[in-house]
Amino acid sequence: MxxxxxxxxxxxxxxxxxxxxxxxxxxxxxxxxxxxxxxxxxxxxxxxxxxxxxxxxxxxxxxxxxxxxxxxxxxxxxxxxxxxxxxxxxxxxxxxxxxxxxxxxxxxxxxxxxxxxxxxxxxxRRGHVITVFGTKGGVGKSTLAANLAVVLADRHHQRVALCDLDLEFGCAATLFGLRPTATIVDVCRHPGAMTLGTIGEALSHSDHSEVDILAGPPTPDLAAFVDGEGKRDPERNYVQEILRTLRTAYDWVIVDTAVDFGEGVITALDEAERILFVTTPDIPALQNSAKGLDILLERLGYPQEKLSVVLNRGNAAMGLMEDEIAQALSHPIRHMLPSDGDVAVRAANIGMPLVLLRGRSPLARAVGRLGGELVHDLERPRVSGLSGEA
Ligand SMILES: Nc1ncnc2c1ncn2[C@@H]1O[C@H](COP(=O)(O)OP(=O)(O)O)[C@@H](O)[C@H]1O
Ligand SMILES: [Mg+2]
Missing domain, CATH: 3.40.50.2300 (Response regulator)
Structure with missing residues (x-):
C-alpha cells in the first residue's frame, strides 16, 4: 500500500x-x-x-x-x-x-x-505523536489507544496510525478483529533506510475504521528485533525511525505501550507531544502510578504539560474521591473514563472498537470527548487573537 x-x-x-x-x-x-x-x-x-x-x-x-x-x-x-x-x-x-x-x-x-x-x-507536515502509557497492566491503555485512534480518524477525519509498542503482548490489531500477516518486526528487519513504503507494507486495515495499524510482534520472542538483542543494526533506533516517518504522513500517530521502560517505550515517550498516562482508582494502581509519574517528571524530565492523567474506570472509585486520587498521584486528573465492563469486554471479544460497537455508551462518549479535547488543544491556531470564530 x-x-x-x-x-x-x-x-x-x-x-x-x-x-x-x-x-x-x-x-x-x-x-x-x-x-x-x-x-x-x-x-x-x-x-x-x-x-x-x-x-x-x-x-x-x-x-x-x-x-x-x-x-x-x-x-x-x-x-x-x-x-x-x-x-x-x-x-x-x-x-x-x-x-x-x-x-x-x-x-x-x-x-x-x-x-x-x-x-x-x-x-x-508533522503529525502529533500521542503515547498512551501507564505503569500498571490492565488499566485500559490498549482500549484507550485503539478507540482514541478511531475517534480521531472516523469522527474528526484525521489520518491516523496506531502503532503497537506493547512488543511482547500487544493486542492493538486484535481489538480490531485483525490477524496481521505483517508487523513491526518486518519493518525493523527490512534492510536499508526506513521509508514510508516499507512501513506501509506492514500496516493492517480494518473494514470498520480508517485507522492504519502497525501491529506488534506476533510472538514475544520477536520483540528483540525491534528494540533488543536481535536488532538488525544495533546502532539504529527503529522505533524512533518508525514514529518520525509515520509523522510525515499521518496527522496523528497513536502509540500503545507496555509497562516497561525499555528503549522502545522510552523512545515513544520522548517522541510524544502528549503522554496519556492511564491509571485506575485502586490503591495499588495509584501507588504504582505515582511512582511512574515521578519517573516521567523527575528522571526523564518531561514538563508537566506533556502529561495528561487519564483516570479509567473513574466512576468505580470505591470510596476514593477525585481529589484524594489526584493527591495520591500528586498530579491533576485531566480525563475521566467511566467503567463499563459490558461494553469494553464485549467490544474486545467481538473485535470491534467500542466507540464503533456502542457509540452512544457513556464510555464511548467519554473517549470521544477526550479525542475532541486533544484536537482542540493540539490543533489550536498558532497565533491567538486572530482566529475570530465565525
Ligand atoms: N473503562 C473500562 N471499563 C471496563 N472495562 C475496561 C475499561 N477499560 C478497559 N477495560 C477492560 O480492562 C481490560 C484491560 O484493558 P486493556 O486496555 O487491555 O489494558 P492495558 O492495555 O492497560 O493492559 C480489558 O478486558 C478491557 O476490556
Ligand atoms: Mg495493553
Missing part, C-alpha cells in the same frame, strides 16, 4: 470562475469548495488542507481571510485576482499569500503553482 496521499485543496471562488478553476485544481488533488469565509475557516481547522485557493472576487474580506489562514491556522494560501499589476501582487503577499496569479490565469500556470505549493506543505 502506498502512503502517498492526494493533496487536499480548498477553493473559494465567485460563481462564474468556480467551474474553470475547479477543473484545474481537480487535476492536482481532492478539492472541496467553500462559499463563505466561515466555511473556509471551519474547513481549515478541521481538515487542514494543503492549500487554499482564494479568488478575490469571492468575498470583499478575502485578503483578511488570507492573513488569518496564514497566521492563525498555518495554512498556505494562493490568491487569484483580476488585477495584474505589482500592487495586487504586493497586497496579496503582504496578506501572507504564497503566490498571486492574475485572472484569467492560464490553466498550466495555475496547475503548476497549486502542485508546487500543495506539495511543499505536505513535505513539512
Amino acid at each position: 502506498s502512503l502517498e496521499r492526494e493533496a487536499r485543496l480548498l477553493l473559494m471562488a465567485p460563481s462564474h470562475r468556480r467551474e474553470g478553476l475547479l477543473d484545474v485544481l481537480k487535476e492536482v488533488g481532492a478539492v472541496r469548495e467553500a462559499d463563505t469565509p466561515a466555511r473556509v475557516r471551519a474547513f481549515a481547522r478541521q481538515e487542514r488542507p494543503d492549500l487554499v485557493v482564494l479568488h478575490l472576487d469571492a468575498d470583499p474580506e478575502c485578503l483578511a481571510l488570507c492573513a488569518e489562514l496564514d497566521q492563525s491556522y498555518g495554512v498556505r494560501v494562493l490568491v487569484v485576482g483580476r488585477e495584474a499589476g505589482v500592487e495586487a501582487l504586493r497586497a496579496a503577499m503582504q496578506a501572507g499569500a504564497r503566490d498571486y496569479l492574475a485572472d484569467p490565469v492560464p490553466p498550466g500556470e495555475l496547475r503548476s503553482a497549486v502542485a508546487r505549493l500543495a506539495q511543499v506543505e505536505r513535505r513539512v
Whole structure:
C-alpha cells in the first residue's frame, strides 16, 4: 500500500470562475469548495488542507481571510485576482499569500503553482505523536489507544496510525478483529533506510475504521528485533525511525505501550507531544502510578504539560474521591473514563472498537470527548487573537 496521499485543496471562488478553476485544481488533488469565509475557516481547522485557493472576487474580506489562514491556522494560501499589476501582487503577499496569479490565469500556470505549493506543505507536515502509557497492566491503555485512534480518524477525519509498542503482548490489531500477516518486526528487519513504503507494507486495515495499524510482534520472542538483542543494526533506533516517518504522513500517530521502560517505550515517550498516562482508582494502581509519574517528571524530565492523567474506570472509585486520587498521584486528573465492563469486554471479544460497537455508551462518549479535547488543544491556531470564530 502506498502512503502517498492526494493533496487536499480548498477553493473559494465567485460563481462564474468556480467551474474553470475547479477543473484545474481537480487535476492536482481532492478539492472541496467553500462559499463563505466561515466555511473556509471551519474547513481549515478541521481538515487542514494543503492549500487554499482564494479568488478575490469571492468575498470583499478575502485578503483578511488570507492573513488569518496564514497566521492563525498555518495554512498556505494562493490568491487569484483580476488585477495584474505589482500592487495586487504586493497586497496579496503582504496578506501572507504564497503566490498571486492574475485572472484569467492560464490553466498550466495555475496547475503548476497549486502542485508546487500543495506539495511543499505536505513535505513539512508533522503529525502529533500521542503515547498512551501507564505503569500498571490492565488499566485500559490498549482500549484507550485503539478507540482514541478511531475517534480521531472516523469522527474528526484525521489520518491516523496506531502503532503497537506493547512488543511482547500487544493486542492493538486484535481489538480490531485483525490477524496481521505483517508487523513491526518486518519493518525493523527490512534492510536499508526506513521509508514510508516499507512501513506501509506492514500496516493492517480494518473494514470498520480508517485507522492504519502497525501491529506488534506476533510472538514475544520477536520483540528483540525491534528494540533488543536481535536488532538488525544495533546502532539504529527503529522505533524512533518508525514514529518520525509515520509523522510525515499521518496527522496523528497513536502509540500503545507496555509497562516497561525499555528503549522502545522510552523512545515513544520522548517522541510524544502528549503522554496519556492511564491509571485506575485502586490503591495499588495509584501507588504504582505515582511512582511512574515521578519517573516521567523527575528522571526523564518531561514538563508537566506533556502529561495528561487519564483516570479509567473513574466512576468505580470505591470510596476514593477525585481529589484524594489526584493527591495520591500528586498530579491533576485531566480525563475521566467511566467503567463499563459490558461494553469494553464485549467490544474486545467481538473485535470491534467500542466507540464503533456502542457509540452512544457513556464510555464511548467519554473517549470521544477526550479525542475532541486533544484536537482542540493540539490543533489550536498558532497565533491567538486572530482566529475570530465565525
Ligand atoms: N473503562 C473500562 N471499563 C471496563 N472495562 C475496561 C475499561 N477499560 C478497559 N477495560 C477492560 O480492562 C481490560 C484491560 O484493558 P486493556 O486496555 O487491555 O489494558 P492495558 O492495555 O492497560 O493492559 C480489558 O478486558 C478491557 O476490556
Ligand atoms: Mg495493553
